Amino acid sequence: MKDRFKILVSTEEIQQKNIDLANQIVRDFGTEPFLLLSILTGSFIFSADLCRAIVTAGGDPIIAFLSASSYGSQTTSSGNVSLTIFKELSLSSKRVLLVDDILDTGYTLSHIKNYVLAHSASFCKTAVLLDKPSRRKVSFSADYCGFTIDDHFVVGYGLDLNDQFRSLPYVAIIQDT
């Protein structure tokens, strides 16, 4: 199965990066509780690993989820982002860390950050595992970024193609499509 994929970021590189990002986050957020808002579905693995690395680094994340989808083609975002909130989400006066898998056009994270700030969060920072700056459609940069990559469609470590490949323990390009 590995032959189908060209590994772009290995399991070991991801593990080390989670530790580095967690240390930066705890330096900024300190040891007081903050809301780690994980954007489903793509960020579920990154969020799970990152929140445990944050605890190991001395931080205290409270975990909540929201789901974002945008109507577009299979592999790109349209800019019409719709959010699903799963339970009463109180953002007022909260310090929020938004966690997503990948920053591509920027539509999703800029929309959600606006939503969070419009609901009176005291501040909102953003963490992404991957960044494709060459694809940006709106001006946006993440506060914490794992890896900057070229314009490839990637899968693994939470990222899918038609719901496949999310469970791969690395980030890869599919060779045969």
Ligand code: 5GP
């Ligand atoms: P944006 O709104 O920044 O264009 O896109 C963000 C979302 O598009 C990501 O959270 C992710 O779900 C999806 N996306 C963008 N690039 C890729 C990619 O290379 N692979 C996969 N699987 N999803 C991507």
Ligand code: MG
């Ligand atoms: Mg996503």
